[in-house]
Amino acid sequence: MRELQLSDWLPTTNKEVKIRGWEELDVILFSGDAYIDHPTFGAAVIGRLLESFGLRVAIVPQPNVHDNLQDFVKLGRPKMFFGVTGGCMDPMVSNYNANKRKRDKDAYTPNGDIGFRPDYATSVYSNILKEKWPDVPVLIGGIEASLRRVTHYDYWSDELKPTILETSKADMLVYGMGEQPLREVVRLMQRGVPFSSLTTINQTAVLLGKEDKIPKNSNWEDIEIVPHEVCLVDKKKFASNFKVIEQESNKLRARRIFQKVGEKTLMINPPYPTMTEEEMDASFDLPYTRLPHPKYNKRGPIPAFEMIKFSINIHRGCFGGCSFCTISAHQGKFIASRSQESILKEVDLVANMPDFKGYLSDIGGPSANMYKMKGKVQSICDKCVAPSCISPVICSNLDTSHKPLTELYQAVDSHPKVKKSFIGSGIRHDMLVPEFNKNADPKELDAYTEEVMTKHVSGRLKVAPEHTSDPVLKLMRKPSFQYFHKFKERFDKINIKKNLKLQLIPYFISNHPACEVEDMANLAAETKDMGFQLEQVQGFTPTPMTVATVIYYSGYHPYTLKKVNTPISQKEKEEQHRFFFWYKDENKAWIKKTLNKLGRQDLLSVLLPEKNERWRKNKPKGDAKHTFDDAVPFNRRKNKAKFKKKKR
Structure with missing residues (x-):
């Protein structure tokens, strides 16, 4: 195995760009993860894919959003577009646990250090890029963008958020695995088609303005889901959207989805067929x-x-x-x-x-x-x-x-x-x-x-x-x-x-x-x-x-x-x-109290038999509520049904 050189990785600095002899870049990728050049990591896959099309590609991993934002301008203006991903995990899952507490480790950062990935990273990076380079297209992808492509509930802020295209100000969203749509994006741009006209590519989404015409595609049927503003006030209608979104995402011949977001219109094109x-x-x-x-x-x-x-x-x-x-x-x-x-x-x-x-x-x-x-x-x-x-x-x-x-x-x-x-x-x-x-x-x-x-x-x-x-x-x-x-x-x-x-x-x-x-x-x-x-x-x-x-x-x-x-x-x-930890001393008194309150002494006798020995010796006869046989594990589902019948 030959010894690797710095030029074997995609460049991450101006110095590395110069090593390759490049004067300008076609695409610059921004990622919430550290750069690992491996097929398990999305930014590396997309970078290598774009490189295989003959493009000059660089990557800025975990750009600093707390200083003068130098990371967002250091490589200059790309000829084609910026690509943005929050990383291999939704940044909110990376940064917080199920109790909304800050994690003490980030698995996608050297040494597991925290603080290198902002909350809602895709939107943060994209907004900075649109401010610094307003006329350069920004294409977002990865799991954060993919799963937030329509009105969605955000657990960490406890609110409904609109499509990430609205909050990020990005020009295009690629959902799912990105190889197929990106291949088509590059093919059309290399033929001279402007980025703003790339509105009928499968597995992409765009936010159309009030004056924009709906692009025509005779191969697709259309369906409109409940507008974002209606979702904000009607939870049942918000729920009804998901059936359409899930079914169309998994169809081999899906419909194009539209959703009103204020005066704009979200357009989600059907996915590509499964990769061969x-x-x-x-x-x-x-x-x-x-x-x-x-x-x-x-x-x-x-x-x-x-x-x-x-x-x-x-x-x-x-x-x-x-x-x-x-x-x-x-x-x-x-x-x-x-x-x-x-x-x-x-x-x-x-x-x-x-x-x-x-x-x-x-x-x-x-x-x-x-x-x-x-x-x-x-x-x-x-x-x-x-x-x-x-x-x-x-x-x-x-x-x-x-x-x-x-x-x-x-x-x-x-x-x-x-x-x-x-x-x-x-x-x-x-x-x-x-x-x-x-x-x-x-x-x-x-x-x-x-x-x-x-x-x-x-x-x-x-x-x-x-x-x-x-x-x-x-x-x-x-x-x-x-x-x-x-x-x-x-x-x-x-x-x-x-x-x-x-x-x-x-x-x-x-x-x-x-x-x-x-x-x-x-x-x-x-x-x-x-x-x-x-x-x-x-x-x-x-x-x-x-x-x-x-x-x-x-x-x-x-x-x-x-x-x-x-x-x-x-x-x-x-x-x-x-209840997962019934065997811990600090939970036993609470479990006993809870199960007695529920009338589930049968379960108590299984979980804490030593605490319930007195009841077991003196259990009433002929009462289905207290049926228990030590020797044979019983069907608790049947027992539960008996208890409900007895209560009625």
Whole structure:
């Protein structure tokens, strides 16, 4: 492997521009992240893509917004446009936790230091650029821009905000993964088309002025959603918008969306078709150094890079459509997979890095086990508007074969320098349960599960059932908890058969819409029954462009427009979260008081049996409210129904 030179990275300073012999730049990118020249980081992907078109591209990572704003003028005026992204995460998620408290680490900054990324970074950067260079087009993209492209609820300010095109004053927004629309932007500009005329490019959005004419496109149908000003005063109408936005985002033949914002009109063009295998390979095969820029050498490691340094991304997209998740909103519902050849080529690059010790940290994607999965009959997918391919049941048209994935793992492990490859991404355990994945070959599912457990896990397998309450899971677009029980049975069987001694680590969420305190008590008791003392837990954080966030703010489900109860106050959230930690002494008295108040002594006897021994010895006979059998874990859902019947 040759020794890298400074010129191997995209330039970040005037000195580096001069090293390349350039007198001017075509595009200058601004990013809220440190510059890591790796295909996992969006700014690097876009920079390398633009470079592959023959453009002279520079990047200004984490520009200083607190001084004289020199970072925004130091590279001069680009010939074509400025590109702006807040980073790989929404800056508000990077900067604050679920309780709106400032984080003490930023994973995308050297040494994890904070203070290098402003709140609402995309809008901050774009506004500065429009002030400094009013006649230079600004194009925004990345997850912050993508998920804030229409009227959206912002949890951190607790208010509805208009499209980010309004707050940022940017000229164009690219949503989703940016390779396809940017290719067309550059192609047209190189042909002499002015930026202001680029209004009919797929997967872009623009804000039209009062006097602007609606661009014509005979290939598209149009639909108008509720105006921003109406959303501000009518939560139910705001909620109704989301169904249109989500369905059109996931259609293969989508409509163009319009929304009034004051006297302006937001126009969101339909997305591009899912990237082909050839397009995916081309993006990942660009000449990345795979390393942070040398300017960070003395500032300390970048946590996000250290985590993915020896990992391989094999696909994009997720057809799970979980109500609390933004992956499908940004990357799309349909899976875009790389070829095995491209993946193995990257494995070889990683294996030959000087500090590679033989261990790949992850062979995965947004969900680890969706590689190469797609519809069996494409024409059926063409007409589909369902936000999830696996909820409430797995679509009969979905090919969920895990064979290509099992074969890929085996091909990766055959590399002479790879000692072991791990699966660090989340595995959809429900797709490995034949009772749920009824169209799959059970032997194939077991072969994949056994392959993962025996060769790709180090002590612990992490999965995400998320909850135990069926009503909550239904709203989450997750399967019934009974399928987690089924998966655990198969997991335990393989564990014993192979003498592995692996741990199963489930992830759970508290205070999600539709979740009540009693649901959390059931969750705590049921998981304790199964032998778990939970550690991988989190509180629900409302982020733009999810069903759950729309419900959290409006109180209405966007698909049914029926009311949904949601924990809103800090007290409600903290109380629900406490049930995760029933085993902590500081929670026991509160749990006892709460469950006695709810009349759920059955749950109390499971969670704190030593505290409830007196009641158990003297429990009344013949009262369904006090039915408990120590020897056999009972079905709490049936018990709950009995209690309600008794109360009535």
